[in-house]
Amino acid sequence: MITIRRATPDDASTVYDLIRALAEHQDQASAITVSAADLKRMLARPEITYLIAERDGRAIGYVSWLQRISFWSGEDYLALDDLYVTGAERGEGVGEQLMQAVAEAADGKVIRWEVAEANVAAQRFYSRIGATLVSKKIGRWQRK
Numbered sequence: 001m002i003t004i005r006r007a008t009p010d011d012a013s014t015v016y017d018l019i020r021a022l023a024e025h026q027d028q029a030s031a032i033t034v035s036a037a038d039l040k041r042m043l044a045r046p047e048i049t050y051l052i053a054e055r056d057g058r059a060i061g062y063v064s065w066l067q068r069i070s071f072w073s074g075e076d077y078l079a080l081d082d083l084y085v086t087g088a089e090r091g092e093g094v095g096e097q098l099m100q101a102v103a104e105a106a107d108g109k110v111i112r113w114e115v116a117e118a119n120v121a122a123q124r125f126y127s128r129i130g131a132t133l134v135s136k137k138i139g140r141w142q143r144k
Helices: 009-025 036-042 094-106 120-128
Strands: 002-006 048-055 058-069 076-085 110-112
Touching (some): 002 094, 009 036, 009 048, 009 058, 048 094, 058 094, 076 094, 094 110
Parallel strands (some): 076 110
Antiparallel strands (some): 058 076
């Protein structure tokens, strides 16, 4: 049986391990600069939600988001940050359960996220659950 619960600051090391697993899965482990101590502080913030999926007390996936506001509509929305399910658990409905938990938390609000063009498996998953995928270029800038 799968249980889904909100992560607390005490889950920081588990959250770190899951984030690291996602980054490794995407060949982006070098991009991880956050520490478990950073995550402990972040998980205490009310605008951050991080849900952990567990089977028999073992973390097998997560979904995370921030609450935002759209200046175009004036309405709140949920900005999904990550959705990840461990390799052995993919195809077992865990991702769908996590997305259902997000939908329940959204309480009718729009849920928005980004997915890499190369991540075809994720795009198929999102399409299967009824999401609309829109092409968009993402800009990043860090002034040095």
